[in-house]
Amino acid sequence: MAVSQRVIKSMENSSWIRKMFETGGILKAKYGDDNVFDFSIGNPNVEPPEDFIIKLSEYASLKKTGMHAYMPNAGYLDVREKIASWVTSTEGIEIHSDNIVMTCGAAGAMNVVLKTILNPGDNIIVSAPYFAEYEAYIGNHGGEVNRVQGGEKFNLSVENIEKAINEKTQGVIINSPNNPSGRVYSEDTIKNLASMLERKSRERGRAIYLLSDEPYKKIVYDGIKVPSVIKNYSHSIIMTSYSKDLSIPGERIGWLAVNPAAEDLHNLLGGIIMCNRILGYVNAPAIMQKVVADLQGRSVDMGFYKTKRDRLCEILGNAGYEFIKPEGTFYLFPKAPGGDDLKAVNALQEERILTVPGRGFGTPGYFRIAYCVSDRVIERSAEGFEKAFRALKNS
Amino acid sequence: MAVSQRVIKSMENSSWIRKMFETGGILKAKYGDDNVFDFSIGNPNVEPPEDFIIKLSEYASLKKTGMHAYMPNAGYLDVREKIASWVTSTEGIEIHSDNIVMTCGAAGAMNVVLKTILNPGDNIIVSAPYFAEYEAYIGNHGGEVNRVQGGEKFNLSVENIEKAINEKTQGVIINSPNNPSGRVYSEDTIKNLASMLERKSRERGRAIYLLSDEPYKKIVYDGIKVPSVIKNYSHSIIMTSYSKDLSIPGERIGWLAVNPAAEDLHNLLGGIIMCNRILGYVNAPAIMQKVVADLQGRSVDMGFYKTKRDRLCEILGNAGYEFIKPEGTFYLFPKAPGGDDLKAVNALQEERILTVPGRGFGTPGYFRIAYCVSDRVIERSAEGFEKAFRALKNS
Numbered sequence: 001m002a003v004s005q006r007v008i009k010s011m012e013n014s015s016w017i018r019k020m021f022e023t024g025g026i027l028k029a030k031y032g033d034d035n036v037f038d039f040s041i042g043n044p045n046v047e048p049p050e051d052f053i054i055k056l057s058e059y060a061s062l063k064k065t066g067m068h069a070y071m072p073n074a075g076y077l078d079v080r081e082k083i084a085s086w087v088t089s090t091e092g093i094e095i096h097s098d099n100i101v102m103t104c105g106a107a108g109a110m111n112v113v114l115k116t117i118l119n120p121g122d123n124i125i126v127s128a129p130y131f132a133e134y135e136a137y138i139g140n141h142g143g144e145v146n147r148v149q150g151g152e153k154f155n156l157s158v159e160n161i162e163k164a165i166n167e168k169t170q171g172v173i174i175n176s177p178n179n180p181s182g183r184v185y186s187e188d189t190i191k192n193l194a195s196m197l198e199r200k201s202r203e204r205g206r207a208i209y210l211l212s213d214e215p216y217k218k219i220v221y222d223g224i225k226v227p228s229v230i231k232n233y234s235h236s237i238i239m240t241s242y243s244k245d246l247s248i249p250g251e252r253i254g255w256l257a258v259n260p261a262a263e264d265l266h267n268l269l270g271g272i273i274m275c276n277r278i279l280g281y282v283n284a285p286a287i288m289q290k291v292v293a294d295l296q297g298r299s300v301d302m303g304f305y306k307t308k309r310d311r312l313c314e315i316l317g318n319a320g321y322e323f324i325k326p327e328g329t330f331y332l333f334p335k336a337p338g339g340d341d342l343k344a345v346n347a348l349q350e351e352r353i354l355t356v357p358g359r360g361f362g363t364p365g366y367f368r369i370a371y372c373v374s375d376r377v378i379e380r381s382a383e384g385f386e387k388a389f390r391a392l393k394n395s
Numbered sequence: 396m397a398v399s400q401r402v403i404k405s406m407e408n409s410s411w412i413r414k415m416f417e418t419g420g421i422l423k424a425k426y427g428d429d430n431v432f433d434f435s436i437g438n439p440n441v442e443p444p445e446d447f448i449i450k451l452s453e454y455a456s457l458k459k460t461g462m463h464a465y466m467p468n469a470g471y472l473d474v475r476e477k478i479a480s481w482v483t484s485t486e487g488i489e490i491h492s493d494n495i496v497m498t499c500g501a502a503g504a505m506n507v508v509l510k511t512i513l514n515p516g517d518n519i520i521v522s523a524p525y526f527a528e529y530e531a532y533i534g535n536h537g538g539e540v541n542r543v544q545g546g547e548k549f550n551l552s553v554e555n556i557e558k559a560i561n562e563k564t565q566g567v568i569i570n571s572p573n574n575p576s577g578r579v580y581s582e583d584t585i586k587n588l589a590s591m592l593e594r595k596s597r598e599r600g601r602a603i604y605l606l607s608d609e610p611y612k613k614i615v616y617d618g619i620k621v622p623s624v625i626k627n628y629s630h631s632i633i634m635t636s637y638s639k640d641l642s643i644p645g646e647r648i649g650w651l652a653v654n655p656a657a658e659d660l661h662n663l664l665g666g667i668i669m670c671n672r673i674l675g676y677v678n679a680p681a682i683m684q685k686v687v688a689d690l691q692g693r694s695v696d697m698g699f700y701k702t703k704r705d706r707l708c709e710i711l712g713n714a715g716y717e718f719i720k721p722e723g724t725f726y727l728f729p730k731a732p733g734g735d736d737l738k739a740v741n742a743l744q745e746e747r748i749l750t751v752p753g754r755g756f757g758t759p760g761y762f763r764i765a766y767c768v769s770d771r772v773i774e775r776s777a778e779g780f781e782k783a784f785r786a787l788k789n790s
Binding site: 207 | 465535665666675678
């Protein structure tokens with residue numbers, strides 16, 4: 001075996017997901033694409049807003065010297081200035097362009113931050129349910145995953161997080177609106193978390209960084225407001241991408257912002273910028289930096305996703321599923337009827353419905369439905385959801 | 396100190412480069428941009444070819460469903476098919492689209508490959524002079540840098556590489572045309588290296604991968620032909636980017652190709668694709684994949700760089716510097732007059748000429764000049780090169 005043992009193990013561990021995708025492929029080949037209802041991945045089905053196409057076309061045809069050349073590893077200064085103004089005006093905390101780094105999406109941001117803060121054997125706390133890739137990202141840089149259970153109804157349990165903190169804890173990852181649960185953590189929750197982390201950081205004499213992954217911040221419903229994390233905790237780093245709100249996940253563009261009061265700020269920023277370079281990203285894609293800088297505050301029409309959410313909630317409710325109505329994202333995370341998420345995912349597959357078992361998100365007994373799909377897929381899946389529910393309840 | 400000790404150490408180690416850049420900044424502020432001759436980085440000064448702007452504009456304005464959505468982590472199938480045809484026709488070996496992975500430049504490619512093959516404590520051989528970032532890339536994934544000295548006139552020493560191979564050696568990185576020396580390794584050298592590596596792989600019963608970093612392959616002069624690496628060695632992976640030949644380094648687009656006869660091929664490709672995802676690249680930027688796929692074989696006019704090379708060789712030769720005329724790339728790697736590269740770089744800085752000491756490339760006693768600059772910068776630097784030479788010789 002010439003390939004790394006760690007990589008082989010990672011591939012084996014994720015092979016049940018791959019198996020599901022492969023099964024999806026087989027089902028599509030057998031029944032036709034139209035007769036397989038793929039709720040497995042968060043690939044937005046809404047097209048980017050018209051503004052995006054206009055801006056992209058403008059920059060594409062611009063023959064300005066150095067338009068596609070290297071720029072500072074942190075990104076173009078004018079772009080970072082625009083982002084800093086946006087963050088300052090929306091988060092209620094003054095952020096300077098020096099504290100912004102343009103990244104290859106939120107995934108790129110999370111990797112550079114983790115590499116910057118992790119010593120071998122350090123751990124990062126994640127609260128279930130959490131985005132499965134965090135485990136891989138932490139492992140990439142020699143860290144340990146310190147899993148805690150969330151509170152009731154997919155809220156954060158500040159108590160559980162406090163109990164899990166030890167000498168080797170370098171950070172806590174949170175993600176609100178949450179993938180997979182659709183939960184938005186309340187301002188009280190964020191403030192409680194912040195005050196606990198401030199206290200623990202003080203007690204041990206070294207900061208615990210709060211890494212807030214916010215790619216769904218603009219995808220919320222019913223007028224809900226996502227409270228600011230960066231304003232509420234000094235040692236915080238927020239990160240986001242335009243993948244979901246502009247429907248451009250293939251373009252890999254995002255940014256991170258570091259709270260100016262964060263401990264060890266100079267090394268933290270210097271390290272992040274260096275890691276952006278040495279992890280091989282070098283810089284976020286040049287043209288997309290320019291495009292998104294001009295589109296602060298724009299996003300796809302959330303009415304599309306709201307309609308889908310409401311209709312799917314109706315279908316699932318009628319069928320008998322237990323779930324919490326998502327406040328944001330385009331994910332639903334119902335209880336697996338009968339309690340076994342793998343069984344539930346398999347029963348749904350029998351109905352040509354593709355979903356992801358909750359154990360992939362640290363939460364067995366649930367399953368994830370990504371409803372960023374066409375209305376037709378939702379309508380045509382209704383019967384299958386109902387049949388699978390009955391089959392699972394009677395098994 | 397809240398930030399990782401490894402990262403702090405990396406920042407300290409590279410701080411002499413940063414110091415030089417900072418000095419450059421101070422010089423520019425003092426004397427004006429026009430009076431500082433910056434030969435420090437490989438940021439192509441030639442603009443992308445017209446074809447690139449045309450194709451980019453076409454794809455930018457295209458309103459096709461899913462143009463900016465996620466695609467398979469390996470990249471678009473149609474793009475990989477076009478690259479595979481190009482590789483097949485130019486390298487003299489049949490390569491299928493399955494063996495191509497689109498990456499965030501050659502730096503992204505090198506990182507995903509290293510993560511895929513490295514177990515903790517494994518080593519990778521690099522032959523001096525080598526691109527400084529390889530050390531960081533190897534370290535990112537828990538590997539050790541196994542340095543060997545090159546042969547005469549910056550050629551590869553297959554003998555030195557053979558001597559350095561041990562049980563923990565997972566691969567050898569080569570880079571031809573070479574940054575910083577401008578050397579192109581001959582077909583005989585590649586064949587000798589390949590047959591030695593085949594023999595050593597056989598002897599120990601596990602392949603040694605050959606990682607060939609080829610971003611300068613199209614930047615060659617005087618009709619020189621860069622021999623194929625992938626055709627000549629079964630366990631080889633070639634990787635490249637469009638940064639230099641299309642002058643678009645800010646866009647982060649490249650690819651890698653795996654020899655179909657490579658050991659452990661299934662795991663190797665599966666691992667590379669998974670690592671492209673979990674290292675946070677996810678996929679190469681979508682629109683740039685489409686653009687470069689249509690531009691195979693295109694590049695900026697090499698006449699520009701040849702003129703610069705020839706004029707700079709004349710200036711350096713007249714001043715008394717010893718150097719080897721580059722066969723490719725846009726770098727020159729002269730001997731430091733007096734023998735000390737740091738002293739030489741400092742003496743050149745006195746003349747407002749910015750270069751990089753050879754110790755950054757594993758080769759003290761030399762310094763690198765990146766001549767991807769305007770003709771004016773070259774002309775105006777002539778006097779400074781001459782003065783610095785005299786100062787160094789007389790010191």
